[in-house]
Amino acid sequence: xxxxxxxxxxxxxxxxxxxxxxxxxxxxxxxxxAAGYPGTPSSEIIEAFSKIARDxxxxxxxSTNEKVAMEVAAAASFAGLRSLCVMKQNGVNxxxxxxxxxxxxxxxxxxxxxxxxxxxxxxxxxxGESRLFAKLVEIxxxxxxxxxxxxxxxxWAFDLSEKxxxxxxxxxxxxxxxxxxxxxxxxxxxxxxxxxxxxDGPLLDMETGPMIxxxxxxxxxxxxxxxxxxxxxxxxxxxxxxxxxxxxxxxxLLIITSSACTLYVREAVNLLNIEDRVGILKLATTWxxxxxxxxxxxxxxxxxxVVEEVLPTLEENIKILxxxxxxxxxxxxxxxxxxxxxxxxxELNPDIVISALTKILxxxxxxxxxxxEQKTAKMAATMAPTREMTFCPGCPHRASFWSIHNAIALxxxxxxxxxDIGCYVMxxxxxxxxxxxxxxxxxxxxxLASGFGKLKQFGIEQPxxxxxxxxxxxxxxxPALTNAIHHKSPFTLILLDNNGTAMTxxxxxxxxxxxxxxxxxEALDIEAICRAMGGRVEIADPFNLTETRExxxxxxxxxxxxxxxxxxQACALSPERRGKKKFDVSVDESICIGENxxxxxxxxxxxxxxxxxxxTEKKVSRIDTIIxxxxxVCADICPAGAIQKKEVA
Amino acid sequence: xxxxxxxRDPYSIIITGVGGQGNVMASxxxxxxxxxxxxxxxxxxxxxxxxxxxxxxSHLRISKKSSWSPQIPRGGADMIVSLEPIExxxxxxxxxxxxxxxxxxxxxxxxxxxxKGEATYPAIExxxxxxxxxxxHAIFIDATEEALKMENPILANIIxxxxxxxLNILPLERDDFHKAIAERVPHDKIDVNMDAFDxxxxxxxx
Numbered sequence: 001x002x003x004x005x006x007x008x009x010x011x012x013x014x015x016x017x018x019x020x021x022x023x024x025x026x027x028x029x030x031x032x033x034a035a036g037y038p039g040t041p042s043s044e045i046i047e048a049f050s051k052i053a054r055d056x057x058x059x060x061x062x063s064t065n066e067k068v069a070m071e072v073a074a075a076a077s078f079a080g081l082r083s084l085c086v087m088k089q090n091g092v093n094x095x096x097x098x099x100x101x102x103x104x105x106x107x108x109x110x111x112x113x114x115x116x117x118x119x120x121x122x123x124x125x126x127x128g129e130s131r132l133f134a135k136l137v138e139i140x141x142x143x144x145x146x147x148x149x150x151x152x153x154x155x156w157a158f159d160l161s162e163k164x165x166x167x168x169x170x171x172x173x174x175x176x177x178x179x180x181x182x183x184x185x186x187x188x189x190x191x192x193x194x195x196x197x198x199x200d201g202p203l204l205d206m207e208t209g210p211m212i213x214x215x216x217x218x219x220x221x222x223x224x225x226x227x228x229x230x231x232x233x234x235x236x237x238x239x240x241x242x243x244x245x246x247x248x249x250x251x252x253l254l255i256i257t258s259s260a261c262t263l264y265v266r267e268a269v270n271l272l273n274i275e276d277r278v279g280i281l282k283l284a285t286t287w288x289x290x291x292x293x294x295x296x297x298x299x300x301x302x303x304x305x306v307v308e309e310v311l312p313t314l315e316e317n318i319k320i321l322x323x324x325x326x327x328x329x330x331x332x333x334x335x336x337x338x339x340x341x342x343x344x345x346x347e348l349n350p351d352i353v354i355s356a357l358t359k360i361l362x363x364x365x366x367x368x369x370x371x372x373e374q375k376t377a378k379m380a381a382t383m384a385p386t387r388e389m390t391f392c393p394g395c396p397h398r399a400s401f402w403s404i405h406n407a408i409a410l411x412x413x414x415x416x417x418x419x420d421i422g423c424y425v426m427x428x429x430x431x432x433x434x435x436x437x438x439x440x441x442x443x444x445x446x447x448l449a450s451g452f453g454k455l456k457q458f459g460i461e462q463p464x465x466x467x468x469x470x471x472x473x474x475x476x477x478x479p480a481l482t483n484a485i486h487h488k489s490p491f492t493l494i495l496l497d498n499n500g501t502a503m504t505x506x507x508x509x510x511x512x513x514x515x516x517x518x519x520x521x522e523a524l525d526i527e528a529i530c531r532a533m534g535g536r537v538e539i540a541d542p543f544n545l546t547e548t549r550e551x552x553x554x555x556x557x558x559x560x561x562x563x564x565x566x567x568x569q570a571c572a573l574s575p576e577r578r579g580k581k582k583f584d585v586s587v588d589e590s591i592c593i594g595e596n597x598x599x600x601x602x603x604x605x606x607x608x609x610x611x612x613x614x615x616t617e618k619k620v621s622r623i624d625t626i627i628x629x630x631x632x633v634c635a636d637i638c639p640a641g642a643i644q645k646k647e648v649a
Numbered sequence: 650x651x652x653x654x655x656x657r658d659p660y661s662i663i664i665t666g667v668g669g670q671g672n673v674m675a676s677x678x679x680x681x682x683x684x685x686x687x688x689x690x691x692x693x694x695x696x697x698x699x700x701x702x703x704x705x706x707s708h709l710r711i712s713k714k715s716s717w718s719p720q721i722p723r724g725g726a727d728m729i730v731s732l733e734p735i736e737x738x739x740x741x742x743x744x745x746x747x748x749x750x751x752x753x754x755x756x757x758x759x760x761x762x763x764x765k766g767e768a769t770y771p772a773i774e775x776x777x778x779x780x781x782x783x784x785x786h787a788i789f790i791d792a793t794e795e796a797l798k799m800e801n802p803i804l805a806n807i808i809x810x811x812x813x814x815x816l817n818i819l820p821l822e823r824d825d826f827h828k829a830i831a832e833r834v835p836h837d838k839i840d841v842n843m844d845a846f847d848x849x850x851x852x853x854x855x
Binding site: 013147176179181182267369379380382383390430431601608610613616626627 | 669719721723736764779793797
């Protein structure tokens with residue numbers, strides 16, 4: 001059970017994360033099927049569904065990738081059930097091929113695409129913009145502006161989806177998904193879903209025909225009706241209760257905003273005490289924009305300030321409507337990303353909105369005494385060294401990259417590693433000894449390595465390596481490895497198998513013996529798959545530094561086709577390792593001579609595990625026993641034998 | 650319900666520390682204590698990739714009216730609770746003001762650049778002096794050392810929560826904590842959490 005369903009008195013308030021509020025909204029709408037692929041900040045949604053799946057007769061799964069997740073959810077919709085698929089912004093790119101076709105065929109049972117974007121790329125390799133997909137594939141887009149709305153709008157979206165018989169996209173952002181607020185619960189419906197896929201009716205009959213995308217060379221048969229659905233959504237949006245206006249009848253400045261930016265705007269207006277000067281139009285329905293509602297509000301003011309994150313999507317769509325209605329609404333001065341009042345990149349916060357408003361409205365505002373600001377800024381600059389990202393203490397990736405780095409150096413042919421998406425993106429940073437030299441999307445390391453491997457005829461002599469994790473292998477690296485093996489591309493794929501989708505919180509994947517609901521599942525054997533594909537496969541324990549390094553050097557020399565080295569060691573945060581030390585590690589201070597050692601304190605200066613510290617007074621290394629995870633790897637890199645490990649009984 | 654009201658609406662609290670110290674747990678426990686007492690709470694968290702050895706922060710906004718920004722405006726913190734001393738300094742510069750109340754743990758967690766010798770970590774006495782020279786309400790407690798005596802360093806976050814409540818500034822009581830923690834930890838872990846909480850309260854009342 002979970003607090004999401006264990007107290008269902010209508011009107012009771014709980015403190016919910018935005019992601020949990022979305023789940024509760026879907027529960028109140030009577031959702032049946034939820035599928036997704038883990039990705040910060042979206043992962044808590046499937047996890048929350050899995051905890052209540054049995055109680056609410058829900059099927060939840062972590063799918064192999066986002067495209068499959070969308071297909072799994074669509075099947076439920078086709079069979080008349082309510083479903084959603086969930087992913088982070090980058091996942092929408094993966095799912096986009098099916099998304100385009102699904103938007104064309106339409107849906108039956110209410111279906112949502114929930115995307116959790118990450119403005120500022122707080123936990124991503126980019127701050128990708130998913131909202132444009134709604135415009136691209138012509139489906140409605142909704143954006144909740146607070147936590148209560150995250151629940152209520154989700155419920156409303158299921159009804160909308162069924163009214164227009166198409167997928168509806170809900171876009172959250174990190175500061176909504178991972179933030180929490182009070183949410184008042186509504187009631188849960190009865191559970192009486194019955195699935196049946198009907199296909200006996202005529203082609204293109206939404207209720208009874210086969211669900212098919214695109215009749216060849218006859219776009220008017222399907223594209224036209226799809227656009228009618230979008231027009232119907234725009235009409236429904238005219239009266240959507242989640243689009244609100246607050247402020248004077250004719251303000252000096254009309255602020256138009258949505259999503260978490262709504263909260264930044266409210267904060268800024270409150271702090272500047274300008275409630276009587278500005279009006280706030282908060283939009284929950286950001287594509288298609290309801291034209292009459294926008295027109296009515298544009299007539300309020302000659303100056304319009306659009307506050308949004310990532311791309312100027314809302315701003316440009318508002319400008320189109322302003323141009324079309326200019327005769328009635330008048331000429332406007334626009335402020336936003338195009339004018340430079342809102343930065344073109346990075347996430348927003350109240351201070352950025354305050355700064356823009358003080359410029360637009362010529363307000364003088366100082367939140368803190370300058371003398372205090374200068375004093376504390378100087379204190380932080382001198383006393384608070386930055387914290388660079390690094391692998392956790394006891395992380396197998398630190399040991400893996402240590403060996404990869406050393407193997408490449410020993411090989412001497414300027415080899416390099418193509419990186420992939422997971423915690424091991426930190427292989428690009430000093431924490432991973434700056435070993436990784438390309439980094440793009442899921443599975444791209446193997447695809448790039450497959451390509452580099454075929455450049456020998458143009459004179460490339462560098463050994464090519466790639467890394468990918470176990471979940472990433474199933475998600476997107478398999479097709480790339482297939483390509484490399486088929487074309488005899490000589491590269492070494494280092495499969496960092498840490499037994500789960502570690503970066504996002506340890507979700508199961510197709511190689512796990514259980515699924516997200518805790519049921520036993522068929523665990524696909526990565527080693528057997530690679531062998532069956534025709535690759536040469538070796539396995540090593542990355543905590544065994546010598547064996548790993550030697551195996552890497554051997555495989556780099558071995559020129560025939562694609563090779564796979566599986567480095568198998570569980571994540572330090574995994575249930576099987578967390579809080580359980582294999583070794584008690586300590587430093588014998590009589591042996592450690594630190595800077596005078598030939599290694600010049602290799603352990604702290606280079607290896608860089610947070611569990612080893614440097615005693616600046618005694619000039620010796622120390623183990624911080626609170627932080628040390630007891631992997632014992634540092635004992636093997638200490639040339640003097642000063643770091644010692646003793647197996648925990 | 651406690652009759653004490655907060656002197657500002659929204660009242661803004663930052664709980665900060667380093668990934669893995671139980672920051673998120675502490676913020677959610679405190680947040681739900683306020684919700685129980687009829688407040689509207691907004692919590693903004695920074696976690697994810699930054700969890701890996703990075704600075705983490707939870708921003709709590711406590712209000713009688715509505716949700717507020719999950720990011721506190723610059724200079725807008727009313728209270729800073731830090732599980733690590735240099736994180737207190739960092740947050741004080743970005744969100745502090747002369748009237749802020751600061752409560753910090755004393756146990757350092759060294760950044761990797763300090764371990765490597767590329768940066769220096771100040772002496773704890775120097776941090777205390779500098780902080781106390783810039784604000785009038787700063788309290789430092791050895792929460793991790795006390796948690797180690799209880800043989801579980803992670804309890805430092807609960808000791809800090811007990812200390813916060815012990816200050817008698819927030820309209821929250823021991824029973825509110827008991828209710829909130831009981832919802833979140835296994836039954837057999839409630840007592841040890843209550844012990845840690847009470848210890849924190851005693852530390853600031855001594």
